[in-house]
Amino acid sequence: MAVDSILSSPLGPPACEKDAKALQFIEEMTRNADSVQENVLAQILTRNAQTEYLKGLNLNGATDRETFKSKVPMVTYEDLQPLIQRIANGDRSPILSAHPVSEFLTSSGTSAGERKLMPTIKEELDRRQLLYSLLMPVMNLYVKGLDKGKGLYFLFIKSETETPDAMWPLRAPTSPPVGAVFASGLLRAIRFLQLNWQQLTEDIRTGSLNPKVTDPPIREYMTRSIRPDPELADCIAKECSKENWEGIITRIWPNTKYLDVIVTGAMAQYIPTLDYYSGGLPKACTMYASSECYFGLNLNPMCKPSEVSYTIMPNMAYFEFLPHEPNNSPGSTPPSQLVDLADVEIGKEYELVITTYAGLCRYRSRATFSSHRVPQLAPQFQFVRRKNVLLSIDSDKTDEAELQTAVENASKLLREFNTSVVEYTSYADTKTIPVTT
Known part of the structure; x- marks a missing residue:
């Protein structure tokens, strides 16, 4: 054809x-x-x-x-x-x-x-x-x-x-650019990098694998493939050592074209954080x-x-x-x-x-x-x-889309303080009754 x-x-x-x-x-x-x-x-x-x-x-x-x-x-x-x-x-x-x-x-x-x-x-x-x-x-x-x-x-x-x-x-x-199945998974990977970049750069610099990695197949594969690369290690360390991690994805991988990640439904709450770390890269579902x-x-x-x-x-x-x-x-x-x-x-x-x-x-x-x-x-x-993912109190039912909208609207109050909502959860509080005016 x-x-x-x-x-x-x-x-x-x-x-x-x-x-x-x-x-x-x-x-x-x-x-x-x-x-x-x-x-x-x-x-x-x-x-x-x-x-x-x-x-x-x-x-x-x-x-x-x-x-x-x-x-x-x-x-x-x-x-x-x-x-x-x-x-x-x-x-x-x-x-x-x-x-x-x-x-x-x-x-x-x-x-x-x-x-x-x-x-x-x-x-x-x-x-x-x-x-x-x-x-x-x-x-x-x-x-x-x-x-x-x-x-x-x-x-x-x-x-x-x-x-x-x-x-x-x-x-x-398991999950299937830069990507993970859910937005929360990709953010977990970024957080792991924040906590372990020093060891990562050391492994890259020396061409060896940290003893903390004990899985035999992983160690065998990495032993065959990893090579010392001081220049790459210095490049990663330079970016990760900065206090500001805004745009860290494109700073480390400058040719990244999009994020392959699900950001619909409950994952929509992570869109602002992904934008922060990626510099606003497109998010492909x-x-x-x-x-x-x-x-x-x-x-x-x-x-x-x-x-x-x-x-x-x-x-x-x-x-x-x-x-x-x-x-x-x-x-x-x-x-x-x-x-x-x-x-x-x-x-x-x-x-x-x-x-x-x-x-x-x-x-x-x-x-x-x-x-x-x-x-x-x-x-x-x-x-x-x-269906059935909602807060239900008596006849008042709030589904995840409505909850997401409510959190987005409420988070606007934080902008003047240069603060944003990173993550949220919810539960039905029946101890008090909201007062309407």
Whole structure:
């Protein structure tokens, strides 16, 4: 396929032929979202037809949407938790998925302050890697010369643990310019540099690794790769020794083009601090993913944080959308209200409901999105809030978006003192009653 074959596409001219193929794949998926979704659902129902969960719903091998929608209920994690716990305890029968569970992913806990165990299968890794392979072709549309440089990513990996049966590992999601998954993670890395730059520069100066680093594979790799570099050590020490760390990222890495980091939702509170340390570099939210499922891409990754939206890739899972109502609950909302990806109404808010290859069926994600459309492509969705993440006192309910706005407005009072809010948390104080005037 020639590079110029999609010059007139909504995505823009590709940087190379490899990128052209990736962008073409995105367009084909999103232009034909409904038919792709229909095929995905049929594949999921066919392969998992003999699982305990689907057999219990009496689908009788049906793979069409109508039967699926009439017989499969919406569920929450609490509904599936007993089945998931059986898998974690060592039950090897096909409970949710016909394919063997390879490991459990633990959620970050950002959805409702608690960690959940999400079973996954090996082929999900390939599906997720496919989504990752689409990120740079999109980024190349907006930032030139990325192929001539390097990217620095901070990977925060929690210690691997085991399920009660010791059969499957438990993993927390790891992070994917300069970047980390969440804004808070990148700031952790900067703080670590603040505390340890002297030792870092000493290691670089001498070409040796501090004895505090005891992990054998890391020591073996670094022994092969590290070389004495006094000039680089002096350069880093010169910047880090200064009291003012404003713009430290571009002072140490002057060619940095953007920060690859999530700054939507609860992470929005860290935007001013990231601006301080980066000198206002663009913050690219490249994709939307969770432990349950990888959803889609941001096709305009260099937009302002307040304008971030995601195009759902219909090949990742089967997606349905529950119209947002203030008091929606699993028991009060009939599944008949769910709409397909092709049928969402522009400008409305929806909670995302997913059916995955790993066996989750009509699972409520608790993430609420507002939909809008890009010409010729599938609808895009802007993250609004996470359901049930709110302060609730009697009839007064405050979600994370409203809390973020309140903190931003209150922090304006600190400007005259050259002070800003670095981080905040919240809780419901029921000891006092606010006085209104």
